[in-house]
Amino acid sequence: MTSPIHVTSEIGKLKTVLLKRPGREIENFTPDMMPRLLFDDIPYLPIAQKEHDYFADTLRDNGVEVLYLEKLAAEALDAGGDKVRDDFLEQMLTESGYAAGTIHDALKEYLDSMNNQDMVNKIMEGIRKNEVDFVPTDLVSAAETEGYEFYMDPMPNLYFTRDPSASIGEGLSINHMTFPARQRESLFNEIVIKYHPRFANKGVHVWRDRNHDTRIEGGDELVLNDHVMAIGVSQRTSADAIQDIAKSLFKEGHFDTVIAIKIPHNHAMMHLDTVFTMINYDQFTVHPGILGEGGHIDTWTITPGKNGELNLDHRTDLKQVLKDALKLDDLDLIPTGNGDPIIAGREQWNDGSNTLAIAPGVVVTYNRNYVSNDLLRKHGLKVLEVISSELSRGRGGPRCMSCPIVREDI
């Protein structure tokens, strides 16, 4: 059976992609909630949607089928039936802090009055206290939640579909994410894979599911070719999760190499794909800020060892490591902002390194990163710019905003 997921590179012609159109969740919060929700500002929703539609149209104009997470999730619940919907809702309430009790019951009743699409949208947008018909009568509900506006927080990061799951080969990882603000997101991906007619029982292999304590996010998971992956050791992805997924990939798939790349652990560079992306057979974007003296950075090339163990090779010359793993004579590492420290810092902040390749040498980028975009063109790439004033406020670019489902082989 051919799997409905097929991704054997970062650059093969993109055929199908998963997006999430920004909804009310991206404005349903106040500045004091921003750090916890991993946002740096509150986007202006109508413009953010316009920009996102432009992004989706750019992909469609280039022959890409665009799927929407919010739609697939509702369709998965439609297909799954009452029991699946109920289990999903219980799980979502539990992960939102209400496994049982009077607030649980009130939220359940409220959400249960909606059809699947409305319920999915509502969970994504967040639930404020003033919209639920509930007067607390016990001390826990009355005292412990006083002064906070929400029963269920919005999930503003959902439009970064890259992170909660990652397509790898004929399968995917459904991720246990790092921060509470994003941990519930991958529940949507899980129901889509389990129950949506397009994916359910179609031979999709789950390399690693969301039921783990160790953390990994798709922004760190780069499929370089059909047997080599690069995974960031980052603020969001831990070394033990990388070892775990490497074992699973080596055991049951066609992968034989995982290059773990250690990047700074901070908000601006939260994932490997904010500082490093593959854009052609032999071309990558790299933010100069991650390279130490002489262009060095810690990398560990992981390969299968004896008895299911892993072999490790620690090296610091990123260019040589990539050349060896990809069997290339030369490699073009293109520095964000052309290496100027001010421009590189600014354009990396606005995801100037976060390019989405839709074919070898053809990339989608934010228009605001004009220095990096010019440089990409000078290096021979075809650059399709998308508008980005509001979308960039969530700290993610075209690669983060897209989860490839099918790419042609390279």
Ligand SMILES: NC(=[NH2+])NCCC[C@H](N)C(=O)O
């Ligand atoms: N793959 C990525 N770089 N995603 C960016 C995610 C940004 C989001 N605000 C977060 O902090 O999680």
